[in-house]
Amino acid sequence: MNKFNILKFYNKTVPFINSCKFNNNNLIKRSFCTTNHPDHLSKKFNEIEEAFDFKLPPYQPIIIRLDGCSFSNLSKKTNLNLPHDQRFHESMKLVSLALGNHFKGTKLIYSFSDEINLLVWNHFPDSQVYSNRIQKLNSIASSIASVTFSNSLSKQLNNENNEEINSFFDSRAFVVQEDDIGEYFLKRYKRCYSNCLTSIISHYDKNKEYNELKKKETENNTGELSRHSLYNREKFIQNNLNIKLSQYPEHFRHGIIFYKNQKSGWEMESFPISLTFINNLIR
Numbered sequence: 001m002n003k004f005n006i007l008k009f010y011n012k013t014v015p016f017i018n019s020c021k022f023n024n025n026n027l028i029k030r031s032f033c034t035t036n037h038p039d040h041l042s043k044k045f046n047e048i049e050e051a052f053d054f055k056l057p058p059y060q061p062i063i064i065r066l067d068g069c070s071f072s073n074l075s076k077k078t079n080l081n082l083p084h085d086q087r088f089h090e091s092m093k094l095v096s097l098a099l100g101n102h103f104k105g106t107k108l109i110y111s112f113s114d115e116i117n118l119l120v121w122n123h124f125p126d127s128q129v130y131s132n133r134i135q136k137l138n139s140i141a142s143s144i145a146s147v148t149f150s151n152s153l154s155k156q157l158n159n160e161n162n163e164e165i166n167s168f169f170d171s172r173a174f175v176v177q178e179d180d181i182g183e184y185f186l187k188r189y190k191r192c193y194s195n196c197l198t199s200i201i202s203h204y205d206k207n208k209e210y211n212e213l214k215k216k217e218t219e220n221n222t223g224e225l226s227r228h229s230l231y232n233r234e235k236f237i238q239n240n241l242n243i244k245l246s247q248y249p250e251h252f253r254h255g256i257i258f259y260k261n262q263k264s265g266w267e268m269e270s271f272p273i274s275l276t277f278i279n280n281l282i283r
Helices: 003-013 015-019 040-051 071-078 086-102 134-156 178-204 209-220 230-239 250-254 275-282
Strands: 062-068 106-112 115-120 169-175 256-261 265-269
Touching: 062 134, 086 106, 086 115, 086 134, 086 256, 086 265, 106 178, 106 275, 115 178, 134 169, 178 230, 178 250, 178 275, 209 230
Parallel strands: none
Antiparallel strands: 062 115, 062 169, 106 115, 106 256, 256 265
């Protein structure tokens, strides 16, 4: 984007710049109009910054979802056990709790693989975490997750070579309606189980039999193996790979849920999620 386009962008976005008149002939000499007001620079850039400081609506359930960045490369670099590594899981548990303890109003945490979902819900004006500022929520959440996970995994792996393990998370924050909370977490649970099956097939199906079966189904329209069917993936794992899903821990198949107990603090569960279970937790 050249300087002229940048200026046009600011003209459309920041109200106070709209009053400035720009001359195409002297754009190189000055990027913004000047003023003799002593606080001009301070106010100018404060207003530019504030123009992008968006906030989520108050009193609404907030979802903060974090995902590991390029964790497939991390698995190779650190020689993690695939498709499941308990040390990785323990580190993700610590990250989940660190986030839940930091963000006041966290009611529920659901984590699987390299994903963490927080339900943050504050009902009072003075308890809106970081005033619901999206930039704050995302930057702080991703920072906590990145530092906590990197430190924990390094210890879990007994990093004798003192090699730095730098892991990073991205974050997004958005609101959902109260009636949609259960459906949202049910959707994430289905993604968890789907990812579990896919990771097992990807690791053990060395001859790519599963891909060939999908091609045959597409070409012949036999319906023998539905592309998105969990049942057919389960069947392939058990019959073609001779692997029992029960040999893997519950948290790998179903993820983990943290919820607040008034007396004992955070409690952890791992089992198939249902709408009834989620709705009972948040009521």
